[in-house]
Amino acid sequence: MTAEKPYLIGHYAPVADEITATELTVEGHLPSELTGRLLRNGHNPKPGVTPTHWFKGSGMVHGIRLREGRAEWYRNRWVKSPALDGAPYMTEKGPDLAASVAGTHIIEHGGRLLALCEANFPFELTRELETVGAYDFDGKLRSAMTAHPKEDPVTGELHLFGSSPFPPYLMYYVADAKGDIVHSAEIPGASASLKHDFAITRHHVVFIEGNVTFDPTEHSGIPYGWSDEQPARIGVMPRGKDGTQNIRWFSIEPGNMLHVSNAYEDGRGRIVLEGPTVDREGFRLSWNWWVGAPGRGAEPNARSYTRRWVIDLAAGSVDEQIIDDLAVEFPTLNEEYLGRENRYQYAISFPDSKGFGSYGIVKYDRTTGARRIHQVGDARLPSEAVFVPAAGATGEDDGYLLTVVSDLKQDASQLLVLDASGLDRVATVHLPRRVTAGIHGSWVPDSDLDDAQA
Incomplete structure (x- = not known):
């Protein structure tokens, strides 16, 4: 029954229709430089549809x-892919790469959403969120595409990969600033381990393989599971067309990481990689929640918990440690610092496995070790906090955090605009409905879309 599926109730309850509302009520003062679109994506099955896994729900963009x-x-609009009308991913000819739920993330690159x-x-969308159709980079994308590509803030290149449970296990691509794929390669040594996210630095591409790997006995529709036999590893590859010849794999402690906070090369040339990770029990609790099985966490x-790896390429060693005891996910940063050493990171806090803690927006100062939390209130769940630089910004945290809050008591949602330096509220935009708790999203300024006619 629907009530037994945690991803279909409470903050995650789907909305039943598409609407448009204009001239929304604003409390406080919206900075004028916030001229663009905040776009959020998440799983929202159509009425009457109960997916077997949270990730199987059809994508809806708000x-x-x-x-x-x-x-x-x-x-809000559903992404009108074949999967929305029930088209299967697996066919007699193999996977249908166009049969996507398209519900994990939404980005802009080269003027395309x-x-x-x-x-x-x-799946390409218009500026009004109507579906254009599947997009394969003019035939140059020969595999699936990660939901977490990385745009280099210096070159404008988009780095992306495609992961598969079958050979070739890992394909790597680079698209130029205009959106044309200019390089592709199969990554040697990769396995069937689930690779959801990755990282880039100034000189390297960093792949992460955890203990979650292809499992043909998993019947939720997402054929992955924890395996103690699957080695946990980090792959480090030099950027450039000859990088695959020099990739190196480093063993790490068991675990699984879905989302990278950032990676960079420090002053000694070591690669520092950070991101929230789960152990075996943490994965079990989350997976059971995602499929609505008994034994799940609340x-x-x-x-x-946030983990840091320091990879010494010269010594061939990895030092790793958990650097914070707060349960967090959905890490973000000022993306001008993506692949470079950053001082500040942001995340969403969750109650821990014992029920302690609450939802909030977290700011980390990596220089001092300080942690600050903006509490959003009882029965209120914030979305991933997207950083937007202020006009004329001079400091790394000189900007705003944008997050959409689901409020169960009011059955409503608001867009909160916070000052990223102190986490103080700048403005609240009242939305015409409660927005389903989603996964990822982006701020797209008008300048990126050349939006003169919107």
Whole structure:
């Protein structure tokens, strides 16, 4: 029954229709430089559909259009892929890369809005969130595409990969700033381990393989599970067309990481990689929540703690440690520092496996070790906090955090705009409905879409 599926109730309860609302109510002062769109993606099955796994729910994008101190519109649209109407992923000819739920992330690159799901092709959307169709980079994308590509803030290149439980296990691509794929290669030595996210630094690409790998006995529709026999590893590959010849794999402690906080090369040339990870029990609790099975935690991510790896390429060694005891997920940063050493990181806190703690927006100062939390209130769940630089920003945290809050008591949602330096509220935009708790999203300024006619 629907009530037994945690991903279909409470903050995660799907909305039943598509709407558009204009001239939204704003409390406080929206900074004029916030002129663009906040786009959120997440799983929202159609009425009457009960997916066997949270990740199998059809993608729905929620958009909020801000311009020069006003909140012009809110709209939500399903990504109208074949999967929305029940088309199967696996066919007699093999996987249908166009049969995507397209419900994990949405990005902009080269002027295109792309809804992403790591098992399929991206789906292109219009500026009003209507579906254009599957996008394969003019035939140059020959595999699925990760939901977590990385745009280099210096070159504008988009780095991406495609992971598969079958050979070739890992394909790597680079698209130029215009969106044309200019390099592709199969990564040697990769396994069937689930690779959800990865990292880039100035000189390297970093792949992460945890203990979650292909499991043909898993019948939820997502054929992965924890395996003690699957080695946990980090692959480090030099950037450039000859990088695959020099990839190195480093063994790490058992665990699984879904999302990278950041990676960079320090002053000694070592690679520093950080991100929330779970151990075997943490994965079991989250997976059981995702499939609605007994023995699940009250929340996913209840044992997700930030871990740091320091990879010494010269010594061939890895030092790793858990650096915080707060259960967090959905790490973000000022993306001008992606692949470079960053001082500040942000995340969403969750109650831990014993029920302690609460939802909140967390700011980490990596220099001092300080941690600050913005409490959003009882029965309120914030979405991943997206950083937007302030006009004329001079400091790394000189900007705003944008998060959509699901409020169960009011059966409503608001867009919160926080000052990223102190986590103080700057403005609240009241939305016309409670927005289903989603996964990932992006701020897309008008300049990126050349949005003169919107």
